[in-house]
Amino acid sequence: MLSPFPKSNTTKGEGHIVARLLPNGLPGLETVTYRYPLKLISPTPTADQKSTVVFLLSYGGGLVGGDSIQLAVEVTQNTKLSVVTQGHTKIFKSPSPDVVTRQGLSVRVDKDAGLCLLPDPVQPFAGSVYEQTQVFTVTASASLCLLDWVTQGRSARGEDWSFVRWKGRNEIWLTGEGAPAGDRLLLRDTVVLDEGSHARTGRGLRASMHGHGLFGTLILRGKQMARLGDFFLAEFSSLPRLGARDFRSAEAREKEDGNNKSTEEQWRLSRLKAEKQHGILWSAASIRGCVVVKFGANTVEGGRLWIGDMLSREGTISELYGDQAMMCVT
Template identity: 60%
Template sequence: MKSPFPKSSSVAGEGRIIVKLSPNHVSSLESITYQYPLKLISPASSAEQGSVLAFLLSYGGGLVAGDRIHLFVDVQPGARLSIVTQGHTKIFRSIKPDIVTRQDLNVEIKDGAALCLLPDPVQPFESSVYEQIQIFRLTANASLCLLDWVTQGRTALGENWSLARWIGRNEVWFTPQNKNTQDRLLVRDTVILDSANRPAGSPSLQESMYGHAVVGTLILRGPMTKSIGEFFLSEFAALPRIGGRDFRSAEARQKDEAILQTSLESWRIKRLQEEKDRHILWSAANVRGCIIVKFGAATVEAGRNWIGSMLLREGSIEKHFGEQALMCVR
């Protein structure tokens, strides 16, 4: 019997979020749609929040081998959106190497708009195969704060980078106002973790991670992230350098240290000690107007505490997007 209902045009795993600026200058949700296994939730927003909050979820707390997620995000002029998760995005094992779990994110951020994407890290299980592509298109005055990080797996079960393959690619494009001008690629950052296809004689994937339980990338672009970007660059420039020597006398050092014991200096000294104790390594660089921060930590919580403390200390992300944008890094 032929169904009297029209054929559905929806696609499994596809979702869309559109955020606009309302007449009273408050960011609001214009529409949100999703299909299994993707799930999106957006609590009611208010002017005090600073941005629309959306939770990126999946049924069962993870993605089963072969799942496909396609999320499209449109942040219209002047609007602000924060995307978070409610825990690690779990990637379940694949029974065959050619059964790939995929997640694609396509984002357009218009003039004066901003997106803050600070999720919990991805947690790939043993023998999982995962590929992720995230593409962001920004106009000249648009802003982006993106955190992309991955853990070693379930340590309680003895997993230590036991995944089969994990590929993550982030692209940031500049979209000019003139429609006759082509978009320009600013950053293409790709991380490939492959336990099987390794060059002959090279260390295993576990050995090549040098004891890190989590590795991540923070990408900052636009006027709303200018302050936090400069903060990371200045703190990276202040890190002790190998071979650096202090030629001052002990008395002169003590005098200068007493003068420099400001709130920031005290926090920095404490943070440097924690970075040493918790085996946190990181770097920051300016690439075509984007600030790229790379980091790794010996434990997931150490990595979370570090990136969270940096963002909270500087304060501009919380100021522009609201404290709820930082819930995954607290």
């Protein structure tokens, strides 16, 4: 029996999103298509929403060895799009090191538009092999907030960076008037976590993570994210440096600091205390108009609390994209 439905012109694992302003002036979706194992869901828009929200999912909550996902996203002029998830993206064990699970994201952000991508972290299982490539093409006035983070695996089952390989690459290209000689590469950030690193570095992957259970990268770019980027740079520059030792007792230090510090300084002291408790190590740098934040934490929850607290404290994401954009980090 012939199917009454037209044949799909997409291949397995492909998806396409086009975000555009609706006739009523609110952000909305013009196109949403996907095929297994990719799944895309967007809640019904509301009159007070600040950005269109799309959930990036996979059937069964993860990707089986050998799965491949390719998602193309277009954020048109003056539109804001938030992409989130409903839990960790699980990467299941591959039958052999040659079977690679892949996920690709190709994004174009047009004039005065913005994309906020704050998903849950990727969780590679023991024996998994994963490669991820995310390419963002932006105009001079476009904005981008990208969080890319990975966990040690299923710690409750004793997994501690027990996968075969995890590779992630993020690229940001400038197009349009700001790149007169064609698209210009602004940033290429690559992270390779490989159990075979022992042969090259003399230490295994687990040892090289120094007890961290989470590693992440936050990339900020564009005028919408300028204030947030400056916030991270300022907070990083205010971190205590080597040689800045405080010889007061812990009790005296806490009492005097609590009495003499402003609300902002008290928050910073509280944050530094939490960073020590959760083993947070982080840095921030400005690179060709992008602010890149690298961070690690002893636990996934500790890392989530830290990045969520930083983003909430500064306030740009909730102000411009709405609280839903923050659901994976708070």
